[in-house]
Amino acid sequence: MQLSIVGSGYVGTTIAACFAEVGHDVVNVDIDEETVATLNDGDAPIHEPGLDDLVAEHAGDRLRATTDYAAVRDTDVTFLALPTPSEDDGHIDLSIMKAGARSLGATLAEKDEPHLVVTKSTVVPTTTEEVIAPILEEESGKTLGEDLDIGMNPEFLREGSAVEDFLSPDKVVLGSETERAAGTLRAVFDPLVARAEDPPVVETGVAEAEMIKYANNGFLAAKISLANDIANICKEYDIDSEEVLSAIGLDHRIGSAFLGAGVGWGGSCFPKDVAAIIAAARDVGYDPAMLEAAVEVNDRQPVRLLGRLREHVDPDGARVAVLGLAFKPGTDDVRNSRAIPLVEALLDANADVVGYDPVATENFRDEFPDIEYADSAGEALDGADAALVVTDWPEFADLDTEFDAMATPVVVDGRRIVTRRDGIVYESLV
Ligand SMILES: NC(=O)C1=CN([C@@H]2O[C@H](COP(=O)(O)OP(=O)(O)OC[C@H]3O[C@@H](n4cnc5c(N)ncnc54)[C@H](O)[C@@H]3O)[C@@H](O)[C@H]2O)C=CC1
Numbered sequence: 001m002q003l004s005i006v007g008s009g010y011v012g013t014t015i016a017a018c019f020a021e022v023g024h025d026v027v028n029v030d031i032d033e034e035t036v037a038t039l040n041d042g043d044a045p046i047h048e049p050g051l052d053d054l055v056a057e058h059a060g061d062r063l064r065a066t067t068d069y070a071a072v073r074d075t076d077v078t079f080l081a082l083p084t085p086s087e088d089d090g091h092i093d094l095s096i097m098k099a100g101a102r103s104l105g106a107t108l109a110e111k112d113e114p115h116l117v118v119t120k121s122t123v124v125p126t127t128t129e130e131v132i133a134p135i136l137e138e139e140s141g142k143t144l145g146e147d148l149d150i151g152m153n154p155e156f157l158r159e160g161s162a163v164e165d166f167l168s169p170d171k172v173v174l175g176s177e178t179e180r181a182a183g184t185l186r187a188v189f190d191p192l193v194a195r196a197e198d199p200p201v202v203e204t205g206v207a208e209a210e211m212i213k214y215a216n217n218g219f220l221a222a223k224i225s226l227a228n229d230i231a232n233i234c235k236e237y238d239i240d241s242e243e244v245l246s247a248i249g250l251d252h253r254i255g256s257a258f259l260g261a262g263v264g265w266g267g268s269c270f271p272k273d274v275a276a277i278i279a280a281a282r283d284v285g286y287d288p289a290m291l292e293a294a295v296e297v298n299d300r301q302p303v304r305l306l307g308r309l310r311e312h313v314d315p316d317g318a319r320v321a322v323l324g325l326a327f328k329p330g331t332d333d334v335r336n337s338r339a340i341p342l343v344e345a346l347l348d349a350n351a352d353v354v355g356y357d358p359v360a361t362e363n364f365r366d367e368f369p370d371i372e373y374a375d376s377a378g379e380a381l382d383g384a385d386a387a388l389v390v391t392d393w394p395e396f397a398d399l400d401t402e403f404d405a406m407a408t409p410v411v412v413d414g415r416r417i418v419t420r421r422d423g424i425v426y427e428s429l430v
């Protein structure tokens with residue numbers, strides 16, 4: 001089929017390359033000329049394992065990119081994969097989605113045949129039907145259910161495993177309100193579902209599909225926060241939280257995934273999506289106490305980590321190595337990294353901060369240009385009065401003699417990743 005995707009970032013580029021891989025012809029529309037040029041050169045504008053190879057294979061053939069929205073007129077289906085950031089008060093910011101829908105609608109005014117527009121972005125319930133669809137109708141002159149259809153297909157890929165997650169999904173969620181839209185969505189996903197050996201395909205309403213995404217992210221974030229709540233109790237009783245959490249994970253009703261206790265969750269989506277659904281719930285008169293508690297526990301973890309540090313070292317004037325700047329291992333993305341509130345608090349306490357991350361240093365330097373950065377963990381630890389481990393990069397598990405170069409070997413581990421114990425003061429957050 002002929003597909004178009006508006007927005008070629010983490011999601012738009014990943015799904016474009018994967019849709020091309022399963023046999024569709026795909027055109028990405030993006031306002032960023034560098035992104036478009038990079039894609040057309042056969043390179044991926046974002047770095048994800050396996051993505052470069054897919055883009056290189058299909059660019060110029062089944063995959064192309066342009067800044068010109070008119071390209072969507074030669075396609076049957078358009079996916080909107082645009083940013084949906086947070087407003088200051090946590091509400092979803094739909095301004096980019098609205099702008100994209102306006103441009104898309106204006107372009108569709110010139111197309112006679114019916115067209116399906118699918119929300120791929122994470123949007124709060126009723127957005128597609130009550131915000132996007134009216135803009136599309138107004139700009140295109142088309143009528144919903146006649147020569148215009150809408151759908152909603154939430155994305156569950158994780159950064160660092162985006163291609164694998166999209167090509168081998170746990171589930172495919174297809175939200176639609178007409179049989180024609182449902183049939184077109186099925187046709188788009190049939191080759192992927194066949195290739196992935198038939199994952200469950202959930203066919204549901206548009207608003208249900210929007211809510212499934214928030215429920216998925218909200219539940220995962222809350223599961224981590226509950227693990228942290230339990231781990232914090234264990235810590236106060238000097239009980240090994242890892243023993244406790246790995247044991248409960250054996251209960252098939254709980255499962256071991258996302259029980260990793262530590263300094264908490266960050267990234268480009270959990271914080272914004274949990275905040276957005278809390279705000280959307282309050283807008284309709286419901287106070288989501290569990291989701292609010294998940295945020296509260298999460299916000300406390302960096303504070304608790306600094307408290308553990310203060311038990312051993314006064315940060316005022318101390319040289320503190322911050323190991324791990326990315327929001328999670330396997331990515332250079334620092335959006336809402338837990339290192340951000342920690343570095344802010346250390347600087348407020350007049351600490352001398354040196355940061356290290358295997359791949360995220362340059363992105364973190366954009367946020368904190370005035371702190372020192374090291375090219376290795378060993379260099380960061382050399383002469384340091386304390387170390388804070390914030391991201392669970394596998395290489396940190398192998399650190400050993402590097403700690404001997406510290407001025408005072410105090411290691412406060414926010415992710416239970418460091419294995420060395422003898423000859424250092426080791427303090428784990430949980
Ligand atoms: N990043 C992730 O891991 C996941 C993100 N999502 C959701 O997918 C949506 C997109 O997120 P990302 O791909 O991470 O965003 P991104 O920020 O990586 O990419 C967005 C792209 O849209 C382009 N753009 C902005 N305004 C535009 C316009 N008016 N017309 C055309 N292109 C425009 C930007 O140039 C950029 O290339 C969000 O709703 C997000 O919550 C869902 C699952 C996973």
Ligand SMILES: O=C(O)[C@H]1O[C@H](OP(=O)(O)OP(=O)(O)OC[C@H]2O[C@@H](n3ccc(=O)[nH]c3=O)[C@H](O)[C@@H]2O)[C@H](O)[C@@H](O)[C@@H]1O
Binds near residue numbers: 156157261267269327
């Ligand atoms: O909507 C999105 O953008 C995506 O958000 C998350 O994916 P992502 O943010 O890439 O990363 P995760 O692997 O989920 O980790 C999120 C945060 O939770 C933390 N985490 C994760 C797992 C765990 O056990 N403990 C824990 O603290 C990580 O360090 C990280 O800061 C979801 O896992 C994806 O399904 C979803 O599509």
